[in-house]
Amino acid sequence: MAVKKASLKEKYRLMTRGLDWETTYQPMDKVFPYDKYEGIKIKDWDKWEDPFRLTMDAYWKYQAEKERKLYAILDSFSQNNGQLNLSDARYLTAIKLWMQGITPLEYAAHRGFSHVGRQFRGAGARVACQMQALDELRHAQTQMHAFSHYNKYFSGFHQANHMRDRAWYLSIPKSFFEDAMTAGPFEFVTSISFAFEYVLTNLLFMPFVSGAAYNGDVATTTFGFSAQSDESRHMTLGLEVVKFVLEQHEDNVPIMQRYIDKWFWRGYRLLALVGTMMDYMLPKKVMSWAEAWGVYWEENGLALFNDLSRYGIRLPKYHEIATKEKLHITHQAWMVFYTACPATAFHAWLPQPYEMDWLSEKYGETFDRFYRPRFEKFGDLEKAGKRFYTNRLPLVCQTCQIPDFFTEVDNPMKQAVRHSEWRGMKFNFCSDGCKDIFVNEPEKFCQAYIPPQQIYQGNAGGARTLAEYAAWLRCGMGTESGDYYSSDDYANWLKWHGERDTTPSSSAAAQP
Amino acid sequence: MGMVTIGAYDFPPADRIENYGGDINLYCCWEHHLLVPCPAAYRLPPDITLRDFLEQMFKPDHDHHPEMKLLDYAKLRWTLDSKPWQPALDKSLRDNGVTHMSYLSFYQPGLDGIAGSGV
Numbered sequence: 095m096a097v098k099k100a101s102l103k104e105k106y107r108l109m110t111r112g113l114d115w116e117t118t119y120q121p122m123d124k125v126f127p128y129d130k131y132e133g134i135k136i137k138d139w140d141k142w143e144d145p146f147r148l149t150m151d152a153y154w155k156y157q158a159e160k161e162r163k164l165y166a167i168l169d170s171f172s173q174n175n176g177q178l179n180l181s182d183a184r185y186l187t188a189i190k191l192w193m194q195g196i197t198p199l200e201y202a203a204h205r206g207f208s209h210v211g212r213q214f215r216g217a218g219a220r221v222a223c224q225m226q227a228l229d230e231l232r233h234a235q236t237q238m239h240a241f242s243h244y245n246k247y248f249s250g251f252h253q254a255n256h257m258r259d260r261a262w263y264l265s266i267p268k269s270f271f272e273d274a275m276t277a278g279p280f281e282f283v284t285s286i287s288f289a290f291e292y293v294l295t296n297l298l299f300m301p302f303v304s305g306a307a308y309n310g311d312v313a314t315t316t317f318g319f320s321a322q323s324d325e326s327r328h329m330t331l332g333l334e335v336v337k338f339v340l341e342q343h344e345d346n347v348p349i350m351q352r353y354i355d356k357w358f359w360r361g362y363r364l365l366a367l368v369g370t371m372m373d374y375m376l377p378k379k380v381m382s383w384a385e386a387w388g389v390y391w392e393e394n395g396l397a398l399f400n401d402l403s404r405y406g407i408r409l410p411k412y413h414e415i416a417t418k419e420k421l422h423i424t425h426q427a428w429m430v431f432y433t434a435c436p437a438t439a440f441h442a443w444l445p446q447p448y449e450m451d452w453l454s455e456k457y458g459e460t461f462d463r464f465y466r467p468r469f470e471k472f473g474d475l476e477k478a479g480k481r482f483y484t485n486r487l488p489l490v491c492q493t494c495q496i497p498d499f500f501t502e503v504d505n506p507m508k509q510a511v512r513h514s515e516w517r518g519m520k521f522n523f524c525s526d527g528c529k530d531i532f533v534n535e536p537e538k539f540c541q542a543y544i545p546p547q548q549i550y551q552g553n554a555g556g557a558r559t560l561a562e563y564a565a566w567l568r569c570g571m572g573t574e575s576g577d578y579y580s581s582d583d584y585a586n587w588l589k590w591h592g593e594r595d596t597t598p599s600s601s602a603a604a605q606p
Numbered sequence: 607m608g609m610v611t612i613g614a615y616d617f618p619p620a621d622r623i624e625n626y627g628g629d630i631n632l633y634c635c636w637e638h639h640l641l642v643p644c645p646a647a648y649r650l651p652p653d654i655t656l657r658d659f660l661e662q663m664f665k666p667d668h669d670h671h672p673e674m675k676l677l678d679y680a681k682l683r684w685t686l687d688s689k690p691w692q693p694a695l696d697k698s699l700r701d702n703g704v705t706h707m708s709y710l711s712f713y714q715p716g717l718d719g720i721a722g723s724g725v
């Protein structure tokens with residue numbers, strides 16, 4: 095008997111929605127208990143447009159092919175000692191931060207999408223979340239594999255899991271994702287799929303992958319290309335979710351607006367770390383944070399929200415603050431890393447003269463007036479043999495968990511801080527954006543695990559000072575931690591290059 | 607607006623004062639001096655005087671700063687939780703109304719950091 099083969103479209107329909115049914119032994123509300131409590135009203139799940147249109151068997155085939163190519167390149171990279179062709183070993187600070195801070199987020203995304211992939215009663219949404227869950231698990235694994243080669247030659251890669259639950263700077267990405275994962279399913283997809291993957295992802299992915307390419311990191315560049323097609327599916331999902339929910343019921347608009355406000359601000363705060371990578375960690379620069387913000391937010395982001403205005407959605411609250419801050423935050427964040435690097439599992443350093451020139455060129459008066467004097471003062475202290483490290487724990491924002499290095503947008507000399515009281519207790523924040531998020535959900539954010547406060551309460555092995563805390567992190571000065579130019583990484587780098595310092599000496603070499 | 611949850615949701619704040627063994631947490635910032643890039647956190651007993659706190663804890667953290675020797679307590683303009691405030695230096699933190707998680711800042715007119723750059 096001749097078997098008629100289904101077309102791709104038909105096959106997709108049969109394998110996704112065709113497998114779905116209305117439950118009868120148990121009411122649907124009991125089978126899907128979480129997709130109504132947020133107040134989001136869905137009248138017709140069939141209106142969901144599937145963004146992926148991929149069946150499971152096609153997915154496996156396609157991804158297996160990509161991974162074969164990826165692992166072939168990773169093998170040849172390690173067999174040919176690819177680490178020696180990096181622009182400079184300073185570059186690896188970016189990759190260490192990625193391995194410690196972002197790779198665990200890929201895994202957290204896998205868990206989050208697995209969870210909501212069970213919770214939506216619409217089959218189309220469930221299938222999309224399931225596939226993204228698989229993508230994210232692959233991203234975590236392939237990143238670890240791509241970076242593992244560096245672990246043989248450099249410090250700071252070997253204990254990402256130990257660091258993740260303890261390091262102050264990793265509580266920033268960790269708490270970001272835990273906030274999303276403990277929210278309702280609609281807030282989760284708005285936060286991760288829309289705000290992060292759709293609106294802000296270009297600010298994360300583009301600089302990371304091009305930065306790797308410019309700095310000779312073939313392993314990471316190849317990972318980036320292998321994840322690119324996944325990312326474009328994730329972006330499609332993010333936009334589809336938001337449009338679908340907004341079209342379903344007008345009561346959904348204010349709820350979605352609050353989610354967008356919250357997650358734009360949280361995502362933007364998290365990206366301060368990426369901006370710092372672009373401006374300070376890459377020996378060969380790709381573009382500045384301010385330029386990236388201009389292209390990806392001020393042009394593309396604003397255009398997107400123009401489109402969304404027909405649904406009654408306005409621009410995210412405080413977006414204009416983010417734009418004003420673009421000239422400051424990366425310099426301020428690098429100051430924190432420079433002064434606190436005895437307690438980080440990566441190295442920091444003073445910008446080289448060619449980098450100071452590049453920063454002046456990109457940031458003009460802002461850099462020369464406010465930030466150059468600090469670096470020059472630190473340079474003087476270094477020359478006098480008194481390299482400055484801070485020994486005090488900082489105020490950390492109750493919401494975003496970033497040490498509060500922010501200043502007022504109209505006065506970069508003035509420390510920014512905001513306060514709120516709840517049930518008789520005081521809480522402090524870096525910004526109005528973070529304060530608003532707390533005021534909407536104090537029951538949640540009062541539980542935040544703020545590293546300096548945990549240290550003072552005795553929950554970091556009894557440490558009271560930054561040095562005792564670093565020991566508890568298993569970070570040693572010169573190995574995992576401290577200034578790059580007094581590190582083992584630097585000493586080894588010189589040895590492997592016949593004592594030749596590869597630090598680029600002009601920004602001309604850095605142009606793409 | 608309260609939180610929307612799937613059930614009863616009530617947990618104590620992680621940094622409640624009971625967890626500090628009789629001490630309090632205090633934040634302090636010297637305005638226009640950002641070489642130490644964030645306001646600092648201190649765990650300390652509430653009956654320490656403000657002067658002792660400044661002399662024993664705050665000043666040593668900033669001793670690398672060239673303007674430290676110009677600091678004059680009589681000229682400081684204080685805020686408590688970002689509101690103008692007139693403390694008594696020889697009174698305890700408690701008697702000055704400083705409580706757990708309070709944020710102090712002071713500014714001395716004329717001291718605007720290295721090259722007037724706020725650091």
Ligand SMILES: [Fe+2]
Binds near residue numbers: 200203229230233
């Ligand atoms: Fe991913």
Ligand SMILES: [Fe+2]
Binds near residue numbers: 291324325328
């Ligand atoms: Fe993704």
Ligand SMILES: [Zn+2]
Binds near residue numbers: 363492523
């Ligand atoms: Zn914050």
